[in-house]
């Protein structure tokens with residue numbers, strides 16, 4: 001395995017014993033246990049006794065006694081001192097066959113066989129574990145004649161570029177924005193922040209990226225994407241400020257004609273294959289409210305935050321209270337003169353202590369100086385979304401409750417209500433902020449218990465309005481309660497056109513069939529989340545039914561492994577086109593629909609944007625990460641037509 005390993009660690013060489021001891025004093029003890037075992041094979045680490053503990057909303061384990069804690073710390077300090085004293089040079093991570101056991105020591109139980117391969121990848125000791133190798137040497141002429149166009153330079157598109165570049169396949173990237181980053185280039189509203197740990201919000205090759213927060217804000221996320229583009233020297237391959245408007249398949253030439261609109265007007269490019277990395281929460285959903293155009297002040301969607309906005313002294317109306325509204329309102333409440341929040345539907349809240357906090361600097365020191373610390377921390381974070389996580393989305397058909405869908409779902413609801421009650425004393429306000437839909441049937445909002453939306457709505461300068469909006473007029477918003485709420489600024493936190501996949505591109509496949517025609521009956525579908533019959537050599541990253549089951553970077557990486565294996569087959573076999581059969585597409589989708597029907601988001605009480613107008617979800621992935629990994633890492637070529 002080719003690890004990403006520092007050549008030498010001058011910071012450690014210069015570190016005093018006290019610095020080492022201080023850093024180790026802040027370390028995650030379970031991570032130390034597994035990591036040191038991996039590096040040394042010391043059997044005493046295995047013998048450390050454990051006890052069950054609850055951290056935030058997670059049941060986990062920790063060393064049982066003070067003596068166990070002291071032993072782990074002493075061994076880590078001794079290791080670091082000895083490593084420092086021998087020059088802190090490059091160091092291997094120990095026997096690969098030990099990795100599963102070391103991972104088990106981190107989480108305190110064996111990793112189930114079904115998930116082992118996935119987590120051996122996730123620990124990123126091999127940063128190229130999701131980069132397919134050529135099964136044979138390609139003919140240079142075939143290679144030279146094949147080009148791929150990638151649409152978008154966000155999480156998926158940047159990875160696609162890195163992987164194609166590594167494989168020596170020619171590609172170009174078309175990006176509508178002025179920079180890389182996709183979602184994070186666009187979502188710059190105050191408070192924008194990931195709700196999964198940043199350690200797993202990187203590609204495998206990004207494991208070393210120093211995120212200063214446990215949950216990075218939009219500024220740090222943007223830095224990550226800039227870092228990727230820089231580290232892999234991608235900028236020269238990206239055409240910015242240029243939008244793909246149309247894709248038209250030319251069957252005779254076996255090429256996609258790609259209509260783009262850029263600073264120089266309209267152009268048509270041609271490529272053998274297209275990888276769409278446009279994301280799924282990409283196109284703002286602007287509401288249709290009477291009188292919106294009458295408003296005299298500025299207004300914008302949260303994903304179109306204007307540069308240089310100063311809300312000091314302003315009266316702001318915020319329409320929409322999804323994750324975005326709930327993240328943004330507490331931040332702008334600290335700045336604006338007054339905020340009126342228009343809430344149609346409250347959201348469930350998941351309090352995570354330290355959600356807004358920086359990581360301790362000692363942890364970042366360990367990332368730089370304790371070999372493979374970042375890898376084991378990444379594994380620890382991603383295992384939290386491991387084997388048991390998917391179960392919380394299952395409906396238990398035998399569980400009868402007016403508000404919940406399973407025992408675990410009810411327990412999660414009770415915890416969230418306890419949090420509401422800990423923050424709010426007014427029973428009426430508690431009722432207002434308690435959603436009717438089962439928890440987890442829509443994306444809940446991760447919040448910092450120290451300061452969040454529940455604090456914001458109790459501030460003197462915030463008014464929560466749960467009556468509807470009648471119209472917007474020149475000076476503000478008129479409620480259905482007859483009250484006029486004057487505002488200087490209106491901010492639409494009204495979400496995205498999540499069910500309009502690949503929108504607004506006009507995509508025309510083989511025989512002139514459009515993607516809209518393919519999806520007309522009941523919304524967007526794909527074969528294994530990324531391919532459509534009649535649309536050869538086209539792969540969608542974050543395509544239909546790929547939300548959930550795997551974290552975003554992993555899904556993009558695995559889908560790219562799938563696409564690369566198809567592309568390599570075309571190049572090696574001198575073929576021109578590959579697409580799924582109609583039969584395979586429908587067979588796969590029947591399973592998707594059947595499995596989705598058993599999920600929380602399909603419960604009749606659910607209220608979410610995951611279910612589209614057709615009554616089924618085109619967004620959600622009902623498979624576990626392991627199942628999806630099998631689909632994507634091992635293409636079933638019998639389902640594909642190659643010509």
Ligand code: NAP
Nearest residue numbers: 193194195287320321322323324325344345443493494495
């Ligand atoms: P959203 O969840 O779709 O919420 C949109 C909000 O706008 C809802 O409150 C909706 O009310 C309201 N709304 C829509 N049309 C309206 C209208 N015509 N009049 C009044 N209200 C209207 O969108 P989002 O908050 O931007 O979040 C979308 C997704 O982005 C999240 O689910 C998540 O996946 C991602 N995200 C993640 C984070 C994070 O924590 N990392 C932060 C932000 C976003 P109804 O519910 O009543 O329709």
